[in-house]
Structures are given as structure tokens and as C-alpha cells.
Amino acid sequence: MSHRSRILIIMIVDIVIIWVAIGIAYLFRFDGHIPPRYEQQMLLYAFTTTLICGISLAYFRMYRRMWQYASIGELIALFKALLAGMILSYIAASLIDGARVPLSIATRSLEMILLFMGGSRLVWRIIRINRFSKNGESNNILVIGAGDCGALIAREITTADSFKGSRLIGFVDDDPNKRHMQVGGYSVLGNRNQISELVQTHNIHDIVIAMPSVKRKDISDMINLCKTTRAKVKIIPAINDLITGKLAVRALRNVEVEDLLGRDPVVTDLDGIMGYVANKTVLVTGAGGSIGSELCRQIASCNPSRLLLLGHGENSIYSIEMELLKKFPYVHLETIIADIQDRYRMDEVFSKYKPQAVFHAAAHKHVPLMERNPSEAVKNNVFGTKNVADAADQHGAEVFVMISSDKAVNPSSVMGATKRIAEMYVQSINTTSNTRFVAVRFGNVLGSRGSVVPRFKEQIAAGGPVTVTHPDMVRYFMTIPEAVQLVLQAGAFAKGGEIFILDMGSPVKILDLAVDLIRLSGYEPYVDIEINFSGMREGEKLFEELLTDSEATTATQHERIFIGRPAQISSKELEQQLKRFEKVLGGDQMSVRAVIENLVPFYSNVS
Known part of the structure; x- marks a missing residue:
């Protein structure tokens, strides 16, 4: 039924209610026998009431409200509209007729019209709720959190079109005072320890976590309990997104692996970051990549005078440019298609734009691919970094932040x-430069292109199997936004020569990650989706580290950022080894590996 049709039906029902209510009021007043004199007055009063109350209801927007969401607020507004309309109708009818309408008739008419109109709207809401809950096989839902947000979610489930065919079973809440109480007519069935039992007893299909303001650690614990069941788990947005209006309560999302990390949001010193980014020319290399593009987003929000997006792939640079133009139209953007391996091009870029802050995120990162193409890894990761760092030094950049990896340990x-x-070169050039050169080292980022999580999701979507290299493989994980926030924060702490290490939290077993993703997708591991072990790939380790034995950490002003201080690097020896690299790059791959092994003592030539 169209919106106009629904309004027309409601108006017709309201007109019928007004005439019936006034007729009944006159019959009650005169004990069922209305005198001829008052019959004319009754018709006049009913006509004026229909006209004036109709105008009053329209003025109070009673016909623009969605009555399936009706609450006390709508009933109060209805009362105000009818009271105003009935008072004006009473005065108008008395003046036109020349005789006063009996006050008892006016009072009883108001009471019955309010009762019938409010009741009709309540009946409409009940019909809507029953239609959703009885529409074929219902999708049973359990809501965790019987607070304000849980009540809103319950209302959405029972009324919104997006939940058609769903049925709310009840709530789970750890507050003992809420046990056996009801929220919106639905009972609080138990606490978190009873989730598994409730899912089985009530054949729950979906669990909704409605606790937007609790700590992420508590959310993570709750998800761990839910994932032992076969129910799909959804979560409402964070409270900040609800308050700022970015998302509505109904915008439920699937639980992601990020929620399982259980870390509270990163708190950054915005003043410190703004101090070296705001009103400055900032260059991001690898701006089209996962880390580079997020750097651009967060830097753009810090109001740089000019943001330079440098990358080798035109499509990825175009994509981030279009996104930033839409989100930050006031930021002056420059897109630069260039290869960091081209030393003359890097010098040209720095000479033209004179960037004051440089974030070097361009790199080859795929371990197996680089294992098979070591010369390309050296060209890009070593000499590409050298070219950008040299240009930053020669053209007077204030700070240079290199994005490194725990795989460098x-x-x-x-x-x-x-x-x-690359870290060694950055530390080496810092000793003779006025530019502050630093590196930031962290582990895997969830959701980056080519990383394990997107690959697992693709395999699950295809029906499996999910491939894990080794059952004991362990990695550190961090979300892209929080990694970039810490990178920007580390840049504010930079004095020169440091390697900043980000606190990655507890390491995650890759097999557990695969199992969690399968369960969060609503499947049973090894039953619905198989897990196969493919064996470790070239260059992989079972465990990643963030520090070498010779490095010691120093705390910074930020609880999630530490400084590692490696042994002194001989600039002269490093230059000699780089020259050796230049000589062997055009030769066989074994010669390249030999130079790498000579320069990095911990590296083991495994091929």
C-alpha cells in the first residue's frame, strides 16, 4: 500500500470516529432520544469538528507520523491536536448555532475521539508487529543488553521492514536486578553464561550485541561466548557513531575480527599531530595502498596546506583522490604518478613541492613473491627508500617517517x-641530516590488500576450504586506522634516529583466526567449511618479533608506542654494501641474496 493510500484510509477512519463519537455523546446526553432541536446542532457540531479537528491534526503533523513506531510522544501530540481542535469546534458550533453545545457532550466527545483514534493507531501497530512475526518461518533473535540501546533494537526488530520475518525471543543481561523483568514486553532470560543454552532452547538464529558504550575488551569477551554457538552474531555501531549521527541504531553490522582483538580505541594527541602536519606540505608515498590511503585520510583531517599523493599505480591514486575530494573538499591535493626507484623523478618532486613532512609507505610487502624476486625487493624497498630519504634530506624536509615491519626483526x-x-639507511642518514628521520615498526594490519583476513573471507564465501599454512603460525594484528593513528603520533615524538615500535597487543594464532571467521560467518569449522594446511611458504616464520635481542625499548608519552634503540650503524660500511648491491642487481638472484646475508647478519639464505 502506498503512503498516500495509508494517509487517506487513516483520514477516513478519523472522520468516521468523530461522527460516531459525537452521535454517541448526544445519545448519552438525552438518554437515546435526541430532541429535534439538538439533531440540527449535532449535525452542525459534527461537521465543524470534522473540519477544525482535521486542520488541527494536520497542523500537528499527525498524518506524517509512522504509527508502527508509536509511543507516548505520539499519544501526547494526538491529545494536544484533539484538545485544540475540540475547543475551537465547540466555540465555532456554539456561535453558528446560536445555542451553546452542552458541555457534557463536548467533554464526552473529546474522551471518545481520543480513545478511538489512539486505539485505532495502537491496533495498526499491533497488526504490523503480528504481520512481521508470523510471516512464514521466523528468524529468532536474542539481544544481549537490556538497556536503552537494547530497548531501541527490540523496537526496530518488531516494527522495521528490514526485520520482516524476524521474531525477538528475549534479552540477556548480567545485571541480576533485570532478571525476569521485561523490556518492551520481552523477558530478560538470563546472563551471559546462559547464552549457549538459550540459543539451543529457543532455536536462536541471530544474536545482536546491543552494548555500544562498553569497553572493547568486554565486547570481545561477549563475542567469544557467542561464537561457540551456531547463531550469527551482529553488533550495533560504537556509541560515538550513534551520537554523531554517522549511523543509526538499526545499522547493525556483522561482527568482524577487529572486534575480537578486544583493544580499546587508540587515543591520540591531536595537538601534537597538528603541530607538524597542519598548514604544512605533506607527502605520502604509496598513497594508493592500504596504509598509504589511510594515512592520506587521517592527514587530510588535520588540515595540511597541501597533501601530495604519490604512487606508481594510477588507478589506486585516482581512487583515493576521488574519495578525498568528496570527504575533504577544502584540502589542496596534488596527485603524483611516480616510481620511487627513479632517483631523478624523486628529486624533481621534492624540488617542485618542497614537502615538510614525508610519510614513506611505498614498499613491496608480499613475502613469498619477494622471496622469488629478491632483486625487485632490493630495488624498491632499499633503493626506493634511499631515493626518497636522500631527496628529503637535500630539500630540507622537517620530518621523514618510514613505515617498517615486524618482519625486519x-x-x-x-x-x-x-x-x-631500509631502517638502517634511515638511521644512518639521520646522523648527518637536519631532517628528523624515524621508522615505525608494526605487524600485520587487518583488511590490508593481500592480507590473510580478506583471503579467508573469500574462501569462506566460496564454500571453502580455508587454507592455513601451519597450525602453530602466530602473528600480531592491528587495524589499519589504529596503526596509522599511532604512526602519526610517533611522528610527533620524533627527535631523529628512533625506531618506534607499536604495541600490537597479544599475538593471534592464525588457525584460531580462521576458526573465528568461519563461526562468525554462521558456519561450523570442519563440518560446513573445511580447514586445510598448505605448509609454510618461503621466508615465513612461525612467530614474528618486534625487537631483536640487542634492542632495548624506551617508553614514550603514549602507552602504545615504544622506542627501540639498535646498535650503532657504520655509515661507511653501509654505503659500501649498497654499492655492492648496485653491482649485482643486474646479475643472478643468488648474488643478491649473498649481499643481503652479508649486510643483515640475522638473515638466513634459505633457497
Whole structure:
């Protein structure tokens, strides 16, 4: 039924209610026998009431309200509209007729019209609720959290079109005072320890976590309880998104692996970040990549005078440019298609734009691919970094932040070793430069292109199997936004020469990650979706580290950022090894590996 049709039906029902209510009021007043004199007055009073109350109801927007969501607020508004309309109708009818309408008739008419109109709207809401709950097989829902947000979710489930065919079973809440109480007519069935039992007893299909303001650690614990069941788990947005209006309560989302990490949001010193980014020309290399593009988003929000997006792939640079133009139209953007391996092009870019802050995120990062192509890893990760760092030094950049990796620690892969060499060069050039050169080292980021989580999701969507390299493989994980926030914060702490290490929390077993993703997708591991072990790939380690044995950490002003201080690096020796690299790059791959092994003692040539 169309919106106009619904309004027309409601108006017709209201007109019938007014005439019936006034007729009954006159019959009661005159004990069922209305005198001829008052019959004319009754018709006049009913006509004027229909006209004036109709105008009053329209004025109070009674016909623009969605009555399936009706509450006390709507009933109060209805009362105000009818009271105003009935008073004006009483005065108008008395003046036109020349005789006063009996006050008892006016009072009883108001009471019955309010009762019938309010009741008709309540009946409409009940019909809507029953239609949703009885529409074929219902999708049983259990809501965790019987607070204000839980009540709102319950209302959405019972009234919104998006939940058609769903049925709310009840609530779970740890507050003992709420046990056996009801919220919106639905009972609080138990606490978190009874979730598994309730899912089985009531054949729950979906669990909704409605606790937007609790700590992420508590959310993570709740998800861990839910994932032992076969129910799909959804979660409402964070309270900040609800308050700012970015998302509505009905905008439920699927639980992601990020929720399982159980870490509270990163708190950054915005003043410190703004101090070296705001009103400055900022360059981001690898701006089209996962980390680079998020750097651009967060830097753009800090009001730089000019943001330079440098990348080798035109499509990815175009994509982030279009996104930033839409979100930050006031930021002056410059898109630069360039290869960091081209030393003359880097010098040209720095000479033209004179960036004051440089975030170097461009790199080859895929371990197996770099293992098979070591010369390309050296060209990009080592000499590409050298080209950008040299240009930053020569053209007077204030700060240079290199994005490094935990794979640079005791590296077992070409990718990790080249990242370690890049760190060494950045620390080396810092000793003679006025630019503050630093590196920031962290582990895997969830959701980055080519990372394990997107691959697992693709395999689950295809029906499996999910492939894990080794049952004991362990990695550190961090979300892209929180990693970038800490990178920006580390840049504010930079004095020069440091390697900043981000607190990655507890390491995650990759097998557990695969199992969690399968369960959160509503499947049973090894039953609905198989898990296969493919064996460790070239250059991989079972465990990643964030520090070498020779490095010590120093705390910073931020609880999630530490400074590692490696042994002194001989700039002269480093230059000699880089020259050796230049000589062997055009030769065989084994010669490249030999130079890497000589320069990075921890690296083991495994091929």
C-alpha cells in the first residue's frame, strides 16, 4: 500500500470516529432520544469538528507520523491536536448555532475521539508487529543488553521492514536486578553464561550485541561466548557513531575480527599531530595502498596546506583522490604518478613541492613473491627508500617517517631483510641530516590488500576450504586506522634516529583466526567449511618479533608506542654494501641474496 493510500484510509477512519463519537455523546446526553432541536446542532457540531479537528491534526503533523513506531510522544501530540481542535469546534458550533453545545457532550466527545483514534493507531501497530512475526518461518533473535540501546533494537526488530520475518525471543543481561523483568514486553532470560543454552532452547538464529558504550575488551569477551554457538552474531555501531549521527541504531553490522582483538580505541594527541602536519606540505608515498590511503585520510583531517599523493599505480591514486575530494573538499591535493626507484623523478618532486613532512609507505610487502624476486625487493624497498630519504634530506624536509615491519626483526625473508636495510639507511642518514628521520615498526594490519583476513573471507564465501599454512603460525594484528593513528603520533615524538615500535597487543594464532571467521560467518569449522594446511611458504616464520635481542625499548608519552634503540650503524660500511648491491642487481638472484646475508647478519639464505 502506498503512503498516500495509508494517509487517506487513516483520514477516513478519523472522520468516521468523530461522527460516531459525537452521535454517541448526544445519545448519552438525552438518554437515546435526541430532541429535534439538538439533531440540527449535532449535525452542525459534527461537521465543524470534522473540519477544525482535521486542520488541527494536520497542523500537528499527525498524518506524517509512522504509527508502527508509536509511543507516548505520539499519544501526547494526538491529545494536544484533539484538545485544540475540540475547543475551537465547540466555540465555532456554539456561535453558528446560536445555542451553546452542552458541555457534557463536548467533554464526552473529546474522551471518545481520543480513545478511538489512539486505539485505532495502537491496533495498526499491533497488526504490523503480528504481520512481521508470523510471516512464514521466523528468524529468532536474542539481544544481549537490556538497556536503552537494547530497548531501541527490540523496537526496530518488531516494527522495521528490514526485520520482516524476524521474531525477538528475549534479552540477556548480567545485571541480576533485570532478571525476569521485561523490556518492551520481552523477558530478560538470563546472563551471559546462559547464552549457549538459550540459543539451543529457543532455536536462536541471530544474536545482536546491543552494548555500544562498553569497553572493547568486554565486547570481545561477549563475542567469544557467542561464537561457540551456531547463531550469527551482529553488533550495533560504537556509541560515538550513534551520537554523531554517522549511523543509526538499526545499522547493525556483522561482527568482524577487529572486534575480537578486544583493544580499546587508540587515543591520540591531536595537538601534537597538528603541530607538524597542519598548514604544512605533506607527502605520502604509496598513497594508493592500504596504509598509504589511510594515512592520506587521517592527514587530510588535520588540515595540511597541501597533501601530495604519490604512487606508481594510477588507478589506486585516482581512487583515493576521488574519495578525498568528496570527504575533504577544502584540502589542496596534488596527485603524483611516480616510481620511487627513479632517483631523478624523486628529486624533481621534492624540488617542485618542497614537502615538510614525508610519510614513506611505498614498499613491496608480499613475502613469498619477494622471496622469488629478491632483486625487485632490493630495488624498491632499499633503493626506493634511499631515493626518497636522500631527496628529503637535500630539500630540507622537517620530518621523514618510514613505515617498517615486524618482519625486519631477525628477518628470515628477503622482504624482511630489505625492510631492515631500509631502517638502517634511515638511521644512518639521520646522523648527518637536519631532517628528523624515524621508522615505525608494526605487524600485520587487518583488511590490508593481500592480507590473510580478506583471503579467508573469500574462501569462506566460496564454500571453502580455508587454507592455513601451519597450525602453530602466530602473528600480531592491528587495524589499519589504529596503526596509522599511532604512526602519526610517533611522528610527533620524533627527535631523529628512533625506531618506534607499536604495541600490537597479544599475538593471534592464525588457525584460531580462521576458526573465528568461519563461526562468525554462521558456519561450523570442519563440518560446513573445511580447514586445510598448505605448509609454510618461503621466508615465513612461525612467530614474528618486534625487537631483536640487542634492542632495548624506551617508553614514550603514549602507552602504545615504544622506542627501540639498535646498535650503532657504520655509515661507511653501509654505503659500501649498497654499492655492492648496485653491482649485482643486474646479475643472478643468488648474488643478491649473498649481499643481503652479508649486510643483515640475522638473515638466513634459505633457497
